[in-house]
Amino acid sequence: MPAVIFDRVTVAVETDSAPELKVLLDSISLELTEQRIGVIGANGSGKSTVLRLVNGLVQPTEGKVTVDGADTVRDVRTVRRNVGFVFTDPLSQLVMPTGREDVELSLRRSVRNGKERRQAAEAALDRLGLLELADQSIYELSGGERQLMALAAVLAVNPSVLVLDEPSTLLDLRNRELLRRTLAGLDQQIIMSTHDLELALEMDRVLVIEKGEVVFDGGAAPAVDHYRMLCRDGLPAGKPR
Numbered sequence: 001m002p003a004v005i006f007d008r009v010t011v012a013v014e015t016d017s018a019p020e021l022k023v024l025l026d027s028i029s030l031e032l033t034e035q036r037i038g039v040i041g042a043n044g045s046g047k048s049t050v051l052r053l054v055n056g057l058v059q060p061t062e063g064k065v066t067v068d069g070a071d072t073v074r075d076v077r078t079v080r081r082n083v084g085f086v087f088t089d090p091l092s093q094l095v096m097p098t099g100r101e102d103v104e105l106s107l108r109r110s111v112r113n114g115k116e117r118r119q120a121a122e123a124a125l126d127r128l129g130l131l132e133l134a135d136q137s138i139y140e141l142s143g144g145e146r147q148l149m150a151l152a153a154v155l156a157v158n159p160s161v162l163v164l165d166e167p168s169t170l171l172d173l174r175n176r177e178l179l180r181r182t183l184a185g186l187d188q189q190i191i192m193s194t195h196d197l198e199l200a201l202e203m204d205r206v207l208v209i210e211k212g213e214v215v216f217d218g219g220a221a222p223a224v225d226h227y228r229m230l231c232r233d234g235l236p237a238g239k240p241r
């Protein structure tokens with residue numbers, strides 16, 4: 001597996017609401033070498049920020065992130081070639097009128113020959129059962145269908161690391177199962193944030209993020225237990241009305 005290394009990474013940003021920098025992540029060090037890594041935590045805890053650091057979409061304010069030795073700031077082109085990123089909102093990544101065109105666009109660099117590219121796109125769509133929807137306008141697809149289409153476009157180029165930011169939010173039960181099976185069948189390293197604890201339980205290692213810090217790092221079941229405990233402790237006192 002490629003090694004994704006966070007070396008004392010802090011991310012701090014300017015905001016309009018306060019004169020001092022807002023710290024989104026505080027001096028995180030991690031060596032991610034397992035095949036399936038889950039990232040869980042409350043809304044706003046910093047999960048997407050962790051994921052975005054892996055492909056250089058967010059840059060560390062201090063420290064560095066490397067993917068198989070490539071620095072996500074200095075060697076960002078190498079990193080982007082190796083790291084596929086699936087966004088929570090598929091419309092932020094699907095740019096072509098149809099899914100088929102989008103998958104072919106993803107493949108434009110890796111498969112130069114037009115006929116071979118069409119075949120590779122067909123195979124990538126077929127893998128997720130999307131052939132029937134391939135030529136439909138992206139805007140006529142449901143949210144879940146778009147989410148799968150975005151995954152197909154990223155998987156088509158066979159990245160060595162696949163980063164997924166809450167990939168199952170829009171999926172129904174059947175498509176969640178399809179996603180689960182698809183992820184289980186992949187050879188590459190997966191780093192995935194999710195609120196779907198069943199999906200998190202399938203991971204080899206799970207990080208629990210809380211207020212910009214890794215508060216638990218270990219096996220999936222104890223990580224989920226830890227997160228549940230944090231959620232219970234964080235609830236307001238008194239009976240819900």
Ligand SMILES: Nc1ncnc2c1ncn2[C@@H]1O[C@H](COP(=O)(O)OP(=O)(O)OP(=O)(O)O)[C@@H](O)[C@H]1O
Nearest residue numbers: 013014015024041042043044045046047048049050
């Ligand atoms: N560019 C930015 N400027 C200011 N604040 C930011 C910026 N990006 C993220 N944040 C803040 O950082 C915190 C962590 O955001 P992040 O998107 O990483 O959370 P998350 O754990 O993925 O949340 P969710 O589960 O709701 O998607 C949030 O409070 C968010 O408002």
